[in-house]
Amino acid sequence: MIGPALLVILLVAAYPIGYAIWLSLHEYSLIHKGLSRWAGFRNYSSALWGDESHAFWNAFRTTFLFTFISVTLELVLGLAMALAMHQAFKGRSVLRATVLVPWAILTVVTAMTWKTIFDPDLGFANTMLRALHLPGGHVVWLGQSGYALAVLIFADVWKTAPFMALLLLAGLQVIPEDVYDAAKVDGATTWQRFRRITLPLLAPAILVALIFRTLDALRIFDLPFVLTQGTNGTNTLSLEAQQTLVKNGIIGLGSALSVLTFVTVMLVSFLYIRFVGGNIKTLAEDV
Amino acid sequence: MSAAPVVEPVATTTTRTARQRPRFNSTWLLWIAVILIMLFCLFPFYWLINTSLKTGADLSGANIVPPHPNLDNYSSIFRNGDFTRALLNSAVLGLTTTVIALTVGSFAAYALARLRFPMKYLLLAVILSITTFPPIAVAAPIYKLWSDIGLYDQPFSLGLILPDLTFTLPLTIYILTSFFRAIPRELEEAALVDGASYLQSFRKIVLPLAAPGLVTAGLLAFIFVWNEFLFAITLTASASARPVPAAIAFFTGSSQFEIPLGTISAASVVVTVPLIVLVLIFQKRIVAGLTAGAVKG
Numbered sequence: 001m002i003g004p005a006l007l008v009i010l011l012v013a014a015y016p017i018g019y020a021i022w023l024s025l026h027e028y029s030l031i032h033k034g035l036s037r038w039a040g041f042r043n044y045s046s047a048l049w050g051d052e053s054h055a056f057w058n059a060f061r062t063t064f065l066f067t068f069i070s071v072t073l074e075l076v077l078g079l080a081m082a083l084a085m086h087q088a089f090k091g092r093s094v095l096r097a098t099v100l101v102p103w104a105i106l107t108v109v110t111a112m113t114w115k116t117i118f119d120p121d122l123g124f125a126n127t128m129l130r131a132l133h134l135p136g137g138h139v140v141w142l143g144q145s146g147y148a149l150a151v152l153i154f155a156d157v158w159k160t161a162p163f164m165a166l167l168l169l170a171g172l173q174v175i176p177e178d179v180y181d182a183a184k185v186d187g188a189t190t191w192q193r194f195r196r197i198t199l200p201l202l203a204p205a206i207l208v209a210l211i212f213r214t215l216d217a218l219r220i221f222d223l224p225f226v227l228t229q230g231t232n233g234t235n236t237l238s239l240e241a242q243q244t245l246v247k248n249g250i251i252g253l254g255s256a257l258s259v260l261t262f263v264t265v266m267l268v269s270f271l272y273i274r275f276v277g278g279n280i281k282t283l284a285e286d287v
Numbered sequence: 288m289s290a291a292p293v294v295e296p297v298a299t300t301t302t303r304t305a306r307q308r309p310r311f312n313s314t315w316l317l318w319i320a321v322i323l324i325m326l327f328c329l330f331p332f333y334w335l336i337n338t339s340l341k342t343g344a345d346l347s348g349a350n351i352v353p354p355h356p357n358l359d360n361y362s363s364i365f366r367n368g369d370f371t372r373a374l375l376n377s378a379v380l381g382l383t384t385t386v387i388a389l390t391v392g393s394f395a396a397y398a399l400a401r402l403r404f405p406m407k408y409l410l411l412a413v414i415l416s417i418t419t420f421p422p423i424a425v426a427a428p429i430y431k432l433w434s435d436i437g438l439y440d441q442p443f444s445l446g447l448i449l450p451d452l453t454f455t456l457p458l459t460i461y462i463l464t465s466f467f468r469a470i471p472r473e474l475e476e477a478a479l480v481d482g483a484s485y486l487q488s489f490r491k492i493v494l495p496l497a498a499p500g501l502v503t504a505g506l507l508a509f510i511f512v513w514n515e516f517l518f519a520i521t522l523t524a525s526a527s528a529r530p531v532p533a534a535i536a537f538f539t540g541s542s543q544f545e546i547p548l549g550t551i552s553a554a555s556v557v558v559t560v561p562l563i564v565l566v567l568i569f570q571k572r573i574v575a576g577l578t579a580g581a582v583k584g
Contacts, residue, residue, distance in 0.1 A: 002394070002395045002398040002399065002402075002404075002410075004391050004394060004395070005391050005392060005394065005395030005456065005460060006395075008391055008452060008456055009414070009417065009456065009457070011449070012425070012449050012450065012452045012453040012456070013417050013420070013425070013453050013457075016424070016425045016428045016429055016432075016450075016453070017420075017424060017425070017428075019428035019431075019432065020424055020425075020427050020428040022428075023427065023428055023431055028431070080320070081324055084317065084320045084321060084324060087317055089314075089317060089318075089321070091321070095321055095324065095325065096570070096574075097567055097570055098324070098325050098328050098329060099324065099328055100566050100567070100570060100573070100574075101328050101329060101332060101563060101566075102328050102331075103566070104510070104559070104562045104563045104565075104566040105331075105332060105559050105562070105563070106513070106514050106531070106532055106535075106555070106558060106559060106562070107514060107516060107532075108516055108532040108535050108536055109335070109535065109555040109558070109559055110331070112535065112551060112552075112555060113331045113332075113334060113335050113552075113555070114331065116334070116338060116548060116552075117331065117334060122346075122347050122348070122349060123349065124334060124349045124351075127349035128349070158327070158331065162328060163577070166574055166577060166578065167577070167578055170574075170578040215419045216419075218421070219420075219421035219422065219423070221422070221423065221516065221517050222516040222517070222532075225516070225520075225536070226536055237421075237423075238421055238422070238423040238517070241423045241427065242423055242426065242517065242521060245426075245427055245430060245521070246430065246520075246521055251427075251430075251431055254427055255427045255428065255431075258421075258423045258424045258426070258427035258428075259424065261421045261423055261424060262420065262421055262423075262424035265419065265420070265421045266416070266419075266420075269416055269419045272416075272419060273412050273415065273416055276415070277412075280408060280411045280412050280415060281408060283399070283400075283411055283461075283464050283465060283468065284399070284407040284408040284410075284411050
């Protein structure tokens with residue numbers, strides 16, 4: 001019964017990765033189809049310390065900087081949103097439905113929308129800043145490094161903080177109420193209850209959400225592609241590999257960059273599998 | 288509670304209902320938070336709709352309400368053959384991929400949930416780790432391979448089915464396995480005692496009971512495909528092959544040099560609204576699917 005699925009998985013996951021590694025050890029010409037020659041590790045040495053190393057390490061740094069800042073912001077914002085959604089109040093279900101909207105909007109559409117809002121002349125952001133006489137009203141947001149990365153991070157936080165909030169809300173809902181009641185009886189303040197009950201008991205959910213979002217952020221592609229095409233310090237690993245491959249048509253180096261991106265993400269992924277290991281074990285147990 | 292000063296229990300005076308949730312001290316603070324969250328989540332989508340209703344000179348002003356609202360952009364995108372073609376491509380691609388993922392995935396998930404075999408844990412771990420692959424690692428070799436065998440840039444986004452399965456199939460298997468496990472084994476055993484075959488008990492007992500799981504997995508798979516961007520732009524080059532996300536990214540106006548803001552916005556609204564409606568209808572299922580092992584669609 002599992003045979004067909006295994007076959008498909010081998011075909012769509014194992015085979016491409018294997019082929020990517022094979023391609024990355026060759027030099028290909030797209031102009032003269034079929035022309036290829038063995039390159040050994042030349043594509044890798046070029047990416048890591050040769051001609052292309054500047055672009056690769058820049059993309060590497062940008063990807064990790066982007067991941068670190070946006071995941072941190074998403075955690076803080078997501079936790080705040082989860083705490084609000086966990087309160088008992090009229091209209092709670094409306095709020096829970098609302099936070100699914102950013103998740104449901106296509107990433108390309110998200111990018112287009114923020115690009116419009118941050119347009120230097122006609123965008124809503126600058127128009128508002130100028131009208132309120134606030135600083136920044138004349139910033140060319142996507143045209144300067146630093147600002148461009150900030151917009152990229154902002155767009156990503158908008159899209160995924162609500163998702164983070166839902167993961168954390170699921171964690172909040174399994175904390176038994178009795179613990180809070182006992183703490184209240186003992187006179188613990190709201191802050192003490194948050195600090196000494198909510199946070200420790202939520203820690204496993206926070207950890208899974210963090211690793212999970214980190215893995216997703218490390219492979220970011222759509223947002224920088226639409227917002228900046230990777231200019232002004234927003235070139236990420238996936239984008240650099242895709243552009244080398246498609247725009248510049250350098251198959252060997254593009255594949256090497258893809259494999260390097262893959263290895264980077266998979267190293268982090270092992271952490272993730274370790275932490276959700278318990279979940280998988282339960283699924284794998286015989287009933 | 289080690290550092291907190293120990294307060295004498297005053298149990299006799301705390302007669303408030305025991306089952307209430309932890310509350311903010313002041314309700315107004317909560318309401319401000321709620322309104323801010325809703326504004327934060329909804330404003331960009333509102334802005335998109337706002338822009339889609341503007342034409343001509345209104346587009347260059349940042350009015351919060353369109354001064355002369357009209358549906359010209361909408362009628363224009365539906366006269367645009369490239370856009371309607373992309374809708375068709377995405378619908379075909381989404382449905383095909385989802386059906387394959389559900390069919391292949393449900394057998395695998397059933398085996399994982401019910402049968403004994405060695406290295407089951409390892410298999411599930413590998414399946415889950417595939418959902419965390421960076422798509423570029425699959426796109427690079429497929430780009431070369433499809434160019435060689437002629438699947439590159441084919442009508443109806445044909446070349447996207449297999450790479451999209453790389454992500455939707457593991458996701459489907461993972462979600463369905465947890466759903467199948469929740470179905471009591473006794474029901475199938477009763478059917479087997481009554482003379483049903485394994486396949487019959489799977490088809491007549493298990494699948495109907497797992498229907499909510501199939502809906503959840505199917506929705507998440509479809510949303511993944513509808514949203515997928517990297518394969519969409521890497522493996523297609525012409526309008527007849529492009530699915531929705533690629534078409535929107537390469538939207539061109541009446542002239543090559545004009546950024547067709549109004550029509551892009553209208554197209555964006557058209558492709559987003561069905562998704563939002565789906566998500567709101569199946570809200571509970573989607574959240575359950577997303578939080579099951581934190582697998583994301």
